[in-house]
Amino acid sequence: MTEQQDVSQLITHRFSSLLIGLDMAKQTVIEDKDVELPAFLDQDRDGRQLLRVEKQAQRDKKLNERYQQNFLDKLQGQLNEELKRRIAEQLVDTDTLYNKLIGIPPQLPEVLDIMPVKAASIGRIEPLVATIPWLVNDLIKMVNMPKYRRTDKKGKVIPVESLRMALSFLGLENLKLVIPALAFRRWLPQITDPYPNIKVRLWEHAMGSALSCKKVAEVAGVDAASAFTLGMLHEIGRIAVIRLYFRLFEEVRRDAITEAHEAKMKEEHAALGEIEPSGQCLSDVMEQYSLQTSNWLIERMDLKRVMIAPAMSEVAQFLPIRNMQPLARVLMQGRSYNQYRMLKNHRLINMDEAKLFLRGIQMPSGALAALKDADLRHLNLTFEEN
Structure with missing residues (x-):
């Protein structure tokens, strides 16, 4: 394996950890070191030498804690193995993932497909969008946000109350960005305790990747x-995997608790209640x-004009970037650049790693300069002056 492949795998793993939590990401960067306890820890807070009986009590306490932790780790390992088995089993059922777990509306692919057509118009898009109630609500809510509100000559806010007004206000070019973004935000996992920041970082990653891809494509x-x-x-x-993980974790733990109760394994029964995801x-x-699940779901969308499925397939197959079609190459470059930016913002990548990583994605000439100061957090929509 080349040095470039090594750093690519390292960054992938580090970034997955960052999506879960900053502390976990730091653990992938900083190696634990074994440090001998200094002699002064054999004293209490007042500097008094500990008696032999006190030392023995402390040793016993540490041994008990270690035993308990080892016991919990063993149970956690067993739960993890069963969880991985069930996840792999359920990911094969693409229809259930598509229709129930994510809940992709049947009309959404049609909406995405109609927007690039030269003859596309608000009149053609409106009846399709109207069949997706949450999208209607999100569009109207969005255009009434303070940053998008329009005012009349007297400075009075003009409220947008209908779908037609919202679509007309945004315009076709903006809708090409807004609708995929609103859809992704709708699907984000909501309950991810004890890792509450997953949905925040996943949204930041999706938006940053999309905007990076757009810049690189240009x-x-x-x-x-x-x-x-x-x-x-x-x-x-990734959304499907995360949703499945948290749903199945509760199921697997509940089954294990029931099994321990029926077998009268009191220690296991008590310990299972302490185990977290x-x-x-x-x-x-x-x-x-x-990536493979993304490939299956995007193929399932069966898009006819927004030809993103072949590119997603190449990325999911981990083809060498030089062998990819242009759109697949853009995705690899855009998502990798955004991963670099997010890791850099949290000081989780050093300069040498960054140089090697970015060199490996073979950015087109001028792309890094265009991305250097780009805002990768906001859509930055453009509107024609009335």
Whole structure:
């Protein structure tokens, strides 16, 4: 394995950890060191030498704690193995993932497909969007936000109350960005305790990847709207894996508790109540299944004009970037650049790693300069002056 492949795997693993939590990401960077306890720890807070009986009590306490932790770790390992087995089993059922776990509306692919057509118009899009109630609500809510509100000549806010008004206000070019973004935000996992920041960082990653892909596509001469849509939706598989993980964790733990109760295993029964979802297990299944699941779900969308499925397939197959079609290459470059930016913001990547990582994604000339000061957090929509 080359040095470039090594750093790419390292960054992938580190980034998966960051999505779960900053502390976990730091643990992937900083290696634990064994440090001998200094002699002064054999004293209490007043500096008094501990009696032999006190030393023995402390040793016994540490041994008990170690035994309990080892016992919990063993149970956690057993739960993790069963959890991974059930996740792998359920990920094969693409229809259930698509229709129930994520809940992709049947009309959404039609909406995405109609927008690039030259003859597309608000009149053609409106009846399709109208069949997706949450999208109607989100669009109207969005255009009434303070940053988008319009006012009349007297400075009075003009409220937008209908779907037609919202669509007309945004316009076709903005809708090509807004609709994929609202869809992805709708699907984000909501309950991820004890890792509450997952949905925040996953949204930041999807938005940053989409905007990075759009910039790279503009430099490389690839369709920017398709690049944005692919960048936005390429992590839909990760959403499915995360949702499945937290749903199945409760199921697996509940089954284990029932089994322990029926077998009268009191120690196991009590310990199972203390076990929480494992960040490391979640990171492992995300790295193993996210891209392939995205590939399955995007194929299932059966898009006819927004041709993102072949590109997603190449990325999910981990083809060498030089062998990829242009849109797949843009996705690899855009998502990798955003991973670098997010890691850099949290001081989780050093300069040498960054140089090697960015060199490996073979950015087109001028792309890094275009991305250097780019805002990768906001859509930055453009509107024609009335």
